[in-house]
Amino acid sequence: MALIAINLLPLSLAHAQSDPIYDQGEALYINPGRGGCGQCHGVSGNEPVMPLYPKIGGQSEQYLYNQMIDYREKRRKNGLYIPMEVAMQPFNDEEIRAMAVYLAKQRVF
Numbered sequence: 001m002a003l004i005a006i007n008l009l010p011l012s013l014a015h016a017q018s019d020p021i022y023d024q025g026e027a028l029y030i031n032p033g034r035g036g037c038g039q040c041h042g043v044s045g046n047e048p049v050m051p052l053y054p055k056i057g058g059q060s061e062q063y064l065y066n067q068m069i070d071y072r073e074k075r076r077k078n079g080l081y082i083p084m085e086v087a088m089q090p091f092n093d094e095e096i097r098a099m100a101v102y103l104a105k106q107r108v109f
């Protein structure tokens with residue numbers, strides 16, 4: 001069992017580094033000029049600039065994807081939704097998927 005864990009760890013790290021969708025999601029997420037995600041949520045998604053802002057790194061990919069689509073489509077109207085509705089407008093479904101992949105792989109807070 002221990003042997004399996006040791007063998008799988010470098011494989012999963014290598015996968016995270018060479019996944020083009022992950023790389024695309026990271027680039028989109030940290031780009032300050034479009035969406036500005038990292039400026040509010042932090043690079044890992046878990047260092048929000050205000051305690052009121054949610055930590056989103058390590059959340060499940062499908063949940064993140066659904067929330068981002070809902071904000072973009074103006075279906076999610078709770079709490080502090082306005083900055084998120086604005087932030088999601090420039091992104092298509094594929095770009096939102098890539099950001100969800102990037103965020104889901106961040107360290108859980």
Ligand code: HEC
Pocket residue numbers: 029034035036037038039040041052053054056064067068076077078079080081083084087088099
């Ligand atoms: C101006 C600050 C700001 C910016 C820029 C911003 N966010 Fe947010 N984000 C928030 C706030 C505040 C919330 C909570 C909104 C609410 O109450 O519904 C939130 C919520 C979210 C959620 C839902 C979290 C949950 O637990 O349901 C996701 C996912 C998310 N943001 C991702 C992003 C991504 C990706 C970007 C860039 C495209 C981005 N955010 C840009 C402030 C921001």
